[in-house]
């Protein structure tokens with residue numbers, strides 16, 4: 083079985099197809115981390131733990147005079163504070179009259195079939211007939227009477243272990259929780275690199291690889307959302323690890339709010355990873371009998387490099403996270419009105435754009451911001467989700483009918499979590515936004531944030547969104563969120579509970595999404611937060627796709643999409659062709675290249691077709707046809723990063739290969755061109771080495787082996803910013 087306890091060695095063993103994860107109950111009942119890596123037989127790992135009398139390393143009282151047993155250096159699964167372990171802990175709390183130590187000892191375990199459900203929060207789910215088991219280990223501290231239930235769900239065949247923790251207050255007094263990490267992983271050495279994905283608005287998820295070094299390297303967000311600035315995903319990898327070789331471990335936190343991921347190199351050159359809700363500004367009062375649930379952390383290990391690690395995440399997110407029926411369906415090619423019209427439109431203009439979109443082959447028209455309330459710019463109207471008849475005379479229902487009559491589906495933009503001060507909603511409920519008493523609220527993009535920690539606000543949103551979606555034929559919703567949270571203060575909570583606001587906001591959001599999105603399974607929901615400011619796995623539980631970035635410059639997008647691809651499958655990355663010069667960077671890139679780059683995800687347009695020549699419109703139509711032909715390979719195939727835009731200044735190349743290896747698409751974009759430079763080659767990946775392939779438009783046939791070892795020449799005729807898509811078919 084994928085999860086078991088060996089009573090003889092006192093070890094818990096988790097096994098996936100390729101990896102083993104092993105923990106051991108120490109002689110004093112502590113839960114120690116023994117191993118996470120390549121799958122090994124059931125053997126005695128005790129020799130891996132060495133015991134020495136270390137200076138200034140305290141010994142638990144139960145160790146008597148044994149000075150060699152100290153939590154200061156032993157690798158642990160869950161580290162309580164004030165017990166001799168000075169590394170960053172898994173848990174911080176205040177219980178009883180002010181005690182803060184947590185000495186949890188193994189008090190029992192249970193192994194259940196299935197993944198179980200995490201109440202109120204997203205989590206990976208098992209597919210029917212899938213081999214999934216969940217091990218729960220209970221750590222009890224009889225003095226604080228707090229118990230931590232560590233949960234490990236093993237997706238055996240998919241090589242994933244999902245961890246979470248539930249904290250229970252079994253005492254008679256309230257406990258104040260100040261920190262609870264979803265996962266702590268101790269490595270006994272630290273000769274590794276970290277890969278993380280920092281960014282900013284319009285340049286999200288850049289790739290950074292840095293060596294583990296002394297101290298704590300932390301990434302995270304305190305913005306109330308997972309943020310543009312850091313993605314809740316970290317990779318630890320060996321120094322020799324590359325795309326196709328070496329060990330690496332991934333940790334992905336399924337959370338859309340403020341988070342923290344830390345990598346700490348300690349005094350003995352060991353490494354501790356922690357991932358969980360950001361403790362800064364967080365506290366939670368746990369009354370007797372109450373529980374607190376941490377979000378899930380998704381762990382994966384690869385012994386053969388980063389591509390394999392990405393494939394593990396792509397597969398599990400596609401199959402076991404995303405619940406939308408669209409996860410398996412082709413997504414319609416849409417044209418979004420934002421960069422076409424911004425706020426400046428009326429019905430006639432929208433219909434003209436839509437008509438042209440239909441001629442270009444678009445299958446859906448999406449009306450972005452500006453259709454509701456008094457919304458002529460971004461300073462007003464949020465919260466008033468009724469159509470502005472001055473702009474859209476026929477209303478949403480009438481407009482939707484007209485769009486459908488053109489043979490397209492219809493989509494709409496909303497930003498439910500926000501309110502403008504100049505709105506009916508704000509005038510009716512000024513107390514519904516987050517702000518501190520006696521202090522005017524901080525604005526972001528002129529707007530305020532609704533207090534989703536309040537049930538009445540959530541119910542209002544559910545009602546207003548559901549009635550909007552039922553008022554017309556709407557097949558797609560872009561759910562936007564355009565600012566970071568600032569104040570974390572809610573009118574309905576007592577002073578001692580204000581530390582709960584940010585997490586309650588996230589739970590409120592999940593509740594609203596569950597009620598709105600699940601009620602409309604036939605609508606495609608697309609997540610957005612000023613582009614990719616909330617691009618996290620938790621959002622994918624509700625929405626099958628997310629707008630990757632407000633930056634539609636094809637050359638910048640090479641980096642954004644490259645970074646995003648480490649954890650996230652192409653099927654969730656919305657990517658559009660826009661106009662040139664690009665509205666953000668001012669750069670001009672050939673239309674064909676813009677198309678190639680936008681096909682590195684869920685393809686669409688974000689432009690005013692009236693600004694295109696008829697040849698350009700025809701080219702767009704051909705892009706749509708091409709994409710529809712290849713969308714299965716693109717969205718369901720295996721993804722390979724052939725080059726890194728950070729390491730190769732000359733060109734960026736990537737490849738999709740169908741699951742049966744019969745079809746493949748290779749994309750190359752030249753990012754810099756020197757005069758009379760060397761002939762550059764790119765080696766393909768993921769092909770059947772014994773199979774023979776034809777490349778459309780090329781003479782001859784080539785073995786997978788040859789294409790993967792000798793590669794193909796980057797076509798000489800490609801000039802700067804030009805690109806090519808090569809279609810391979812096995813014969």
Ligand code: DGJ
Nearest residue numbers: 420450451610612613632
């Ligand atoms: C931010 C989004 O990322 C854009 O695509 C657009 O929808 C605007 N918001 C609308 O305000």
